Amino acid sequence: MRFLSLKPVLRYALIILFIVVSTGIVFSFFMSNYIVLLLVLLTEFIVLMMMLHYVFDKYVKPIQKATNTLDELVKGNFRARMHHPVSGSMASLLMQINKLARSLSELSINEKMQAEQLTTVIENIQSGLILIDEKGYIHLVNRNFLGLFGNKKERDYIGYLYYDVLDHEKIHKTIQQTFLYEEKVKDSLIIENGHKQYFEIIGAPIFDEKNMLKGAVIVLYDITELKKLEAMRKDFVANVSHELKTPITSIRGFAETLLDDNNLHDVDTAKQFLSIINEESKRLQMLIQDLLSLSKLEKDDSKIELATVHFTELVDEVMPVINQQAENNGITLHVESGENIEFKAEHSGVKQVMINLLVNAISYTPKGGGVTLLAEELEEYIHLQVSDTGIGIPKESLPRIFERFYRVDKARSRNTGGTGLGLAIVKHIVELHQGKIEVESEVNVGTTFHVYFPKR
Ligand SMILES: Nc1ncnc2c1ncn2[C@@H]1O[C@H](COP(=O)(O)OP(=O)(O)OP(=O)(O)O)[C@@H](O)[C@H]1O
Ligand SMILES: [Mg+2]
Structure with a gap:
């Protein structure tokens, strides 16, 4: 840097030396007094040197600093700023460069923040996520995805072809269909990690601005809890039907027997049957009352008045x-x-x-x-x-x-x-x-x- 800033000074100093020497040779033809000639040349040299210093400080130095600052900005150091006491058009150039540096720095901070936010979202969503390019290479897997497949690390996936590192046939199929149909594809998957986990796999194609397929995002969404709830609901319906069936069958059976004329004349038997019918209908009523109070209690907005x-x-x-x-x-x-x-x-x-x-x-x-x-x-x-x-x-x-x-x-x-x-x-x-x-x-x-x- 020092050498670079010295080079123009030497260049201009040589030019001045050349001017002084050539005017000295020309003047020597007209002047016989060498002392006067020497004084004139010395004055000329000093004036030229002062002019050189002025031009150098006012134009060359700021331009050099501007070049250096721009160099730093190009390299990505957006904290680089330019300081030099100047006025006029040079001052406005300096101001513009510093303004540019500040904008670039803000832009890079925003970009960094956005990237960080995106990473946080990707890493913390409750679903597994894989990003694959159009050639089938994996570019991104999130933490949740890694958690699903035991102790493999990010580096075991990134840069590899999906079919070389992912074992599940269903995932392969979803990826292939996403590429083939170029639209969202859904499927389901069961993963055994000591216990059964149910997943919905969603494959979504990614397009560039020219609408060309660039890759796909695969999301594995855990639906184990939903499956459990569904099973519980099915059980509940089966249980309710079963509980209702028993008293109803018994009521119907005894009523039918009673309708048979022979039994109707036997007052004792008729009474016995009727009391059974009465008991069973009470049971039915109790069951329905209990079911109603349960469903009332289970309503999400169920509030209690204290x-x-x-x-x-x-x-x-x-x-x-x-x-x-x-x-x-x-x-x-x-x-x-x-x-x-x-x-x-x-x-x-x-x-x-x-x-x-x-x-x-x-x-x-x-x-x-x-x-x-x-x-x-x-x-x-x-x-x-x-x-x-x-x-x-x-x-x-x-x-x-x-x-x-x-x-x-x-x-x-x-x-x-x-x-x-x-x-x-x-x-x-x-x-x-x-x-x-x-x-x-x-x-x-x-x-x-x-x-x-x-x-x-
Ligand atoms: N104090 C108890 N001693 C022994 N077993 C009990 C006792 N309380 C409840 N149980 C058992 O728990 C089960 C469930 O009780 P729960 O009260 O929910 O149903 P239930 O008594 O069969 O019918 P209901 O809905 O009419 O009360 C009972 O069937 C019974 O086997
Ligand atoms: Mg009870």
Whole structure:
């Protein structure tokens, strides 16, 4: 750089030397006094040198600096700026160059930010993503995609042909069809990673501005949860149909038998059949009521109206029904509670929880057993506890008893008139209150349900 800036100075100095020497030779013909001649030449030399310095500082130096700054900008160093004390057109050139540098710097920052944003989006979307060019080479795979196929790294894919590094036939097919039809293609895929994962694969072609195919984006969208929900819905419909079928078949059977003239004259048989029909229709009604309350609870916008619930009031409302049932089953009922227990909850919801748990406790406890209802105030929760000395629930069934229609002993539970929805309803109500429910049980010893309602 130094050498470069010295070169023009030397060049101009040589020209000045040449001018001084040639004027000296010409003047020597007219001047005989060498001292005067030397003084004239010296003055000429000084004046020319001063002129050179002025031109150099005002024009050459700024142009050199401008060239250097532009060089830096071309190399991508957008922080390069030019500083030189000048005026006039040179000053405006300097200003324009600095303005250009600032714009370039802003542009590059924006571009960098956009690139970073795009990378963040690609890396963090919940779907696997692959970008392939028109020749079939992989250009990009995101983190989620890598997670799907075990411990392979980005470098195991990028720069390779998709059919060399991707094992799944379905992915190959989607890519081929995307290229062939040049339109969006959808398929589904199951990946086994210890557990089954269901995916929807979507292949979308990419075109350039001339509408020529440039490649394809393949997205693997996890639909495992959706599949689970679909299976649950199917199960539910099958269960409901099954539950409805049993009482309806029985009602129809007994009604048909009754319609047979011979049976109608036998008053005792007729009464017996009619009471069965009555029982079965009650069961149907209960089932439909339970289904309706479940669907009401499950509605997304299902809201609860909180009011102050007094435990003693609840007990007064629930006990007449429960006492009657306990007496019929030969079971002693016991209620224990702290003083003045009150909390914010939905009155009818808490009542339903207590009835369902108490009825279960009575139904699944043999004659002579006992059922206890306990209420206590904890720091953040109101703890309700229903315990019995009944048949208990086997360990393997405990995680499932809150499922809809789940019964430990199907035949026995049906005899008690149960629909298998009681605990599902209880759990829903408790969760709507942001509370929790726990159960502990030992076969032939007894069962205890703990419900915690937040006091708020
Ligand atoms: N206290 C208990 N002791 C033993 N088993 C119980 C008890 N409570 C519930 N269970 C078991 O859990 C199952 C599910 O109870 P849930 O209350 O949901 O249904 P259900 O009692 O059969 O019918 P319903 O919908 O009429 O209440 C019961 O069938 C029973 O096998
Ligand atoms: Mg029940």
